[in-house]
Amino acid sequence: MGATTETRREQANAEALHRLVTAExxxxxxxxxxxxxxxxxxxxxxxxxxxxxxxRYTGGQRSAVIGGALYEGLAADAADADAKLRDxxxxxxxxxDHACVGSLAGIYTASMPVFVVENREHxxxxxxxxFEGPSRKRLNYGVYDEEVRASLEFLQExxxxxxxxxxxxxxxxxxxxxxxxxxxxxxxxLHSRNAAxxxxxxxxxxxxxxxxxxxxxxQTRRCVSFMADNDYFFLRLxxxxxxxxxxxxxxxxxxxxxxxxxxSCQEFAIRTSGTGxxxxxxxxxxxxxxxxxxxxxxxxxxxxxxxIINETVGLGGFAQAAAFPLQDYQGGSPEQMVKAxxxxxxxxxxxxxxxxxxSLAFRGTPIGxxxxxxxxxxxxxxxxxxxxxxxxxxxxxxxLRAPLACFEQALExxxx
Amino acid sequence: MGATTETRREQANAEALHRLVTAExxxxxxxxxxxxxxxxxxxxxxxxxxxxxxxRYTGGQRSAVIGGALYEGLAADAADADAKLRDxxxxxxxxxDHACVGSLAGIYTASMPVFVVENREHxxxxxxxxFEGPSRKRLNYGVYDEEVRASLEFLQExxxxxxxxxxxxxxxxxxxxxxxxxxxxxxxxLHSRNAAxxxxxxxxxxxxxxxxxxxxxxQTRRCVSFMADNDYFFLRLxxxxxxxxxxxxxxxxxxxxxxxxxxSCQEFAIRTSGTGxxxxxxxxxxxxxxxxxxxxxxxxxxxxxxxIINETVGLGGFAQAAAFPLQDYQGGSPEQMVKAxxxxxxxxxxxxxxxxxxSLAFRGTPIGxxxxxxxxxxxxxxxxxxxxxxxxxxxxxxxLRAPLACFEQALExxxx
Numbered sequence: 009m010g011a012t013t014e015t016r017r018e019q020a021n022a023e024a025l026h027r028l029v030t031a032e033x034x035x036x037x038x039x040x041x042x043x044x045x046x047x048x049x050x051x052x053x054x055x056x057x058x059x060x061x062x063x064r065y066t067g068g069q070r071s072a073v074i075g076g077a078l079y080e081g082l083a084a085d086a087a088d089a090d091a092k093l094r095d096x097x098x099x100x101x102x103x104x105d106h107a108c109v110g111s112l113a114g115i116y117t118a119s120m121p122v123f124v125v126e127n128r129e130h131x132x133x134x135x136x137x138x139f140e141g142p143s144r145k146r147l148n149y150g151v152y153d154e155e156v157r158a159s160l161e162f163l164q165e166x167x168x169x170x171x172x173x174x175x176x177x178x179x180x181x182x183x184x185x186x187x188x189x190x191x192x193x194x195x196x197x198l199h200s201r202n203a204a205x206x207x208x209x210x211x212x213x214x215x216x217x218x219x220x221x222x223x224x225x226x227q228t229r230r231c232v233s234f235m236a237d238n239d240y241f242f243l244r245l246x247x248x249x250x251x252x253x254x255x256x257x258x259x260x261x262x263x264x265x266x267x268x269x270x271x272s273c274q275e276f277a278i279r280t281s282g283t284g285x286x287x288x289x290x291x292x293x294x295x296x297x298x299x300x301x302x303x304x305x306x307x308x309x310x311x312x313x314x315x316i317i318n319e320t321v322g323l324g325g326f327a328q329a330a331a332f333p334l335q336d337y338q339g340g341s342p343e344q345m346v347k348a349x350x351x352x353x354x355x356x357x358x359x360x361x362x363x364x365x366x367s368l369a370f371r372g373t374p375i376g377x378x379x380x381x382x383x384x385x386x387x388x389x390x391x392x393x394x395x396x397x398x399x400x401x402x403x404x405x406x407x408l409r410a411p412l413a414c415f416e417q418a419l420e421x422x423x424x
Numbered sequence: 425m426g427a428t429t430e431t432r433r434e435q436a437n438a439e440a441l442h443r444l445v446t447a448e449x450x451x452x453x454x455x456x457x458x459x460x461x462x463x464x465x466x467x468x469x470x471x472x473x474x475x476x477x478x479x480r481y482t483g484g485q486r487s488a489v490i491g492g493a494l495y496e497g498l499a500a501d502a503a504d505a506d507a508k509l510r511d512x513x514x515x516x517x518x519x520x521d522h523a524c525v526g527s528l529a530g531i532y533t534a535s536m537p538v539f540v541v542e543n544r545e546h547x548x549x550x551x552x553x554x555f556e557g558p559s560r561k562r563l564n565y566g567v568y569d570e571e572v573r574a575s576l577e578f579l580q581e582x583x584x585x586x587x588x589x590x591x592x593x594x595x596x597x598x599x600x601x602x603x604x605x606x607x608x609x610x611x612x613x614l615h616s617r618n619a620a621x622x623x624x625x626x627x628x629x630x631x632x633x634x635x636x637x638x639x640x641x642x643q644t645r646r647c648v649s650f651m652a653d654n655d656y657f658f659l660r661l662x663x664x665x666x667x668x669x670x671x672x673x674x675x676x677x678x679x680x681x682x683x684x685x686x687x688s689c690q691e692f693a694i695r696t697s698g699t700g701x702x703x704x705x706x707x708x709x710x711x712x713x714x715x716x717x718x719x720x721x722x723x724x725x726x727x728x729x730x731x732i733i734n735e736t737v738g739l740g741g742f743a744q745a746a747a748f749p750l751q752d753y754q755g756g757s758p759e760q761m762v763k764a765x766x767x768x769x770x771x772x773x774x775x776x777x778x779x780x781x782x783s784l785a786f787r788g789t790p791i792g793x794x795x796x797x798x799x800x801x802x803x804x805x806x807x808x809x810x811x812x813x814x815x816x817x818x819x820x821x822x823x824l825r826a827p828l829a830c831f832e833q834a835l836e837x838x839x840x
Contacts, residue, residue: 193749194610194620195782204610207623211652214630218645221634229634236627332782333609342783366611366748367758367783 017380020263024281025357025376027260028321031253032128035245036181038138038171040164042118045106045135049118051082052099056114056312057272058287059102062093068150068311068400069273072113073100075152079160080117104268105285108135109251109314111243112148112396120160121168125184125248127256134251136244138163142237144300144401150311151400162234170224170231174216182212184249188323189362191242192373197331198246199315199324200338200392200405205242210235243315250317257281257376264422265357266377269320269389269410271313278414280379282422290413297395297406298339309398316391322360322375325390325407326352330365338392338405342367348390348407349374355381355389379422382415433796433838436679440697441773441792443676444737447669448544451661452597454554454587456580458534461522461551465534467498468515472530472728473688474703475518478509484566484727484816485689488529489516491568495576496533520684521701524551525667525730527660528564528812536576537584541600541664543672550667552660554579558653560716560817566727567816578650586640586647590632598628600665604739605778607658608789613747614662615731615740616754616808616821621658626651659731666733673697673792680838681773682793685736685805685826687729694830696795698838706829713811713822714755725814732807738776738791741806741823742768746781754808754821758783764806764823765790771797771805795838798831 041048048054053076055069065073074089082098083089092098103110110116122135140146141159175181187208194204210232221228235241254267263281270277270287277287292310299305318324328334329349332342340348346367352374353359359372377389388410397403457464464470469492471485481489490505498514499505508514519526526532538551556562556575563572591597603624610620626648637644651657670683679697686693686703693703708726715721734740744750745765748758756764762783768790769775775788793805804826813819 190619203606204620204623207620207627210630211623211626214626214633214648214652215645217630218634218637218641218648221637225634229631232630232634236630335782336786341785366751369757370752 016262017264020260020282021265021357021376021378024257024260024263024265027130027257028253028376029358029360030129031256033125033134033184033249033252034128034181035123035125035175035184037124037175038121038168039124040118041116041120041122041135044124045108045116045122047101047106049099051097052101052118053077054101054103054106054108054110054114054116056103056110056112056314057270058275058277058289060272060274062100064274066273067309067398068396069113071150071152071400072115072147072311075147075156076115076117078152079147079157080119103314104270107133107251107255109247109317110148110312111247111315112394113150113312114314115147119164121164123245123248125252126181127252130256132252132255134248134255136248136251138167139238139240139244141234149396149401166227167231167234170220170227173220173224174213177216177219178212182209184245185362188246188249192327192330192363193366195331195333197324197327197334197392199243199318200394201331201334202242202246203239205246206235206239209242209245246323247315247317250321250323253321254317259284262422264378264380264419266320266379269316271310273311276411276414278418280418280422283418286421288414288417290411293408293411295393295395295406295408296339297404298337299395299404303397303403307397307403308395311396313393316393319389319391320377322356322363322373324392326375327365327373328390328392329367332367334392338407340407351387352390354385355387379415379418382412383419386412388412388415432678433680436676436698437681437773437792437794440673440676440679440681443546443673444669444792445774445776446545447672449541449550449600449665449668450544450597451539451541451591451600453540453591454537454584455540456534457532457536457538457551457553460540461524461532461538463517463522465515467513468517468534469493470517470519470522470524470526470530470532472519472526472528472730473686474691474693474705476688476690478516480690482689483725483814484812485529487566487568487816488531488563488727491563491572492531492533494568495563495573496535519730520686523549523667523671525663525733526564526728527663527731528810529566529728530730531563535580537580539661539664541668542597543668546672548668548671550664550671552664552667554583555654555656555660557650565812565817582643583647583650586636586643589636589640590629593632593635594628598625600661601778604662604665608743608746608779609782611747611749613740613743613750613808615659615734616810617747617750618658618662619655621662622651622655625658625661662739663731663733666737666739669737670733675700678838680794680796680835682736682795685732687726689727692827692830694834696834696838699834702837704830704833706827709824709827711809711811711822711824712755713820714753715811715820719813719819723813723819724811727812729809732809735805735807736793738772738779738789740808742791743781743789744806744808745783750808754823756823767803768806770801771803795831795834798828799835802828804828804831
C-alpha cells in the first residue's frame, strides 16, 4: 500500500470514527415493527446474521424463525411454516438490512413492538425489539411454546402500550448516550451487563409512569414490575443505540472501519464502512464460557446474534474493564478483563471522548474496529455473549474472539 | 501482652467481628425524631462528634447548632439560642449516644424526620435523618437561611409523609444489606458515592409509590423528583445501616475493635468495643481534597462528621476499589485507590462474607478496625469525606487518614 493510499485510508477512517463518536441516539417511541421498520411487510420475518438460503438455517435459529411464523399467525404449524419459508410465501430478511439488530436468533415479526431510536446528529433511525424476560426459554434463544407466546403477548399488549404512553410524554425523547456514560461508571459494559443502565432508564421514566398509571393502573404496575425484575432490559436499548451509531459510519469510501458484526447459526460475518452492504464471512469461533449449573460446552449451540453491534461501537467486550462484576457471570478475572480491554485499543481507530472507563483512569472506550489493524496485529475483537443451548434456552455466558478470516477477506477487498 | 491475653483478645475480636458481619439492618419507617430517638426531648439538639462543652463549638458546627435551634423554634434569634445552649435550656447531645449518626455537623431536632433501621439479627435500632438536597448550602454544612429552612420543611412536610406511606406498604421493611451488596458491584463505596444504591432503593419503592400517588399525587411527584435528583440520597440509609451494625458490636469485653469514629469541629475521636462509651480523642488530621472550582485548602473547615461510621463497618474508604469513578470527585487514581483499600486489610479483624469488591476479584470488604493492628502497623483508617468551607457549604471532597494518637490511647486503656 502506497503512502497516498495510506493517507486516504487514514482520512476515511477519521471520518468514520468522527461519525461514530458524534452520534446522538435518542429513544423516541416504541411501535409495532410493521409501522416503522423499513421494508417490513406482514409476511416478513427478520433474523440475525449475514443472510443465507432458508435451507441452511438449523437448530435453534431455525426453530426461532418457525416460532416467529407461528406467533405472527403466518402458518398453521411448523411444517406449514417450513413450506412457506421455502417457497417465499414468508419472506426471511436480515435484521441489519432493515435498520434492526437481533439478539441471538433475533426474530422480528410485523406485530412485535420495537424501540425507535433516532440518531439526532446524522438523521438515521434504528430499531430493536424488547428483552423477553428472565426465563431461560425465549424465542430469541430458539424456544417457542405457550410460555414464550405469553411473554411475547405481554410485551405487545401490556408493556409496549405503557412504555409508549410514557415515552410520548418525554419531551424530545430520551438521549441514550448520557445514560450509557453513567452506566459505564456503574459496572455495566452494556452487553452482558445492563443493570445500571436499566435502573437509570427506569428513573427517567418514573415521573411519566406516575401519569400513565392514572390511565392504565394495572398495566403500569405490571410493566414496572417487569422492568424491575429484568436487569437486561436496557440491552435492547443499547443495541438500538449501537445500530443507530454504526449505521451512521456506513459508506465512507476507503474506510477500513467495521460497521457490523453478526452471527448466524453457521457463520460469523462483518461489514466495513468502505465495502457497503457486502458481508465477509468466516466459520464460527470457539467460546470460552461459564455455564449455568447442569450445563457444559457439549450443550452449547450457535443460533445467531447481533448484540455484538455493541462491541462494534466500543461497548461490551471493548468496555469489559468497566464491568468487573461480570467475572461471576461469564468467568475470567479483573486482570484478564483489563488485559482483553487494553488489547482492543490496538485495533481501533480511536477513543470515545465521552464514554470512559473508570478503572482505566477514565480512558475513553476503544472505538472503530479497523480491519487493517486487526490483520496487522492478529488481535481480533473480544465479545461478551450469552450462550444458547441445544434444544433452546440460555445455558451460560462467555467471552469469545472473532475469527480472523473475515477481517482478512475484507482487507483484501479494500486493498483490491 | 501475654499469650493468654492475646487469645482472649482474639476471641473477643472474633465475637465483635461476628456481630458486625451478621448484622441485618432493615429500613422499616421514617418518623419524627421525637417519636423514636431514645432520650430525645423537644429541647434536645443532637450534633456530631465526641461531646464537648457548648463554648468549644466554633465555626460551621456552632452555626449549625444555632440554626437547628431556630428551625425548631427553640430560640428567637442566634443570641437567644446561644444563651439557652449555655444555660442548658436547650440540651445539646451527641448523636452517637442516641443511636443516631450525623452527617457533617449532624443536626437533629425533635421534629426532623429520621429513618428507622432495625438490626433484625441483634435487636438494636439506629436512626439517621435525611439528605437535605443538592444545594451546597445545607444545615449540616453549617448554613441556616430561608433556602435551608425551605429544604428542611420540604423533607418534613412533603418527602417524609410520602416515604412513610410507601415504606409502610413494604411488608417486612427493606433489608439494606442486599442493596449495599449490589451497589458495591455498581461503582458505589457507599460513602462519597451512593448513586447506584439510591437507584436500587428507588426501584424497591416505585411499586409502592404508584399506590401512594393515588392518595398524595402532588407530594409523590415532588418526592420522586427529589430522589431522582440526589445521587447522595442513600447515604443516610447507608449510615443508619452502619450505625445499626456497629452498635451491635459494642461491649465485648477485651475487644480492640472500633465501634465508632467521629469528628467534631475540634477533634477526631473513636470508641472501641471493649471500652464502652468512652471516647479517645486526637487533634484533627490533614485533608487531601479536590476542591470545587473557586475553592482551595485555605477555605476548608472541619465542622463535625460521623458518616465515617461507614468506614467503621468496611464501606467508604474501606471499599474505595469498588468506586473508581470517585477519582473524578475526590482525586486520586485507580492504582492509589486499590493501594489504600488493600492497606485496610492490614488493620481489620476480617472480611465481610457477603459484601465484596469486584476489582479485587470479589474479595470481601475489610471490616472490624482493630486498634492493636493500627498501632502495630502505623496504618490508620482511610476515609472518603465531603469537605466543608469556612462560612458554610460544601467546597470539595477528599480522602483523609485518621490520626494515630486516639488509637494509641485506646490500646493503652485496653492493655491497662
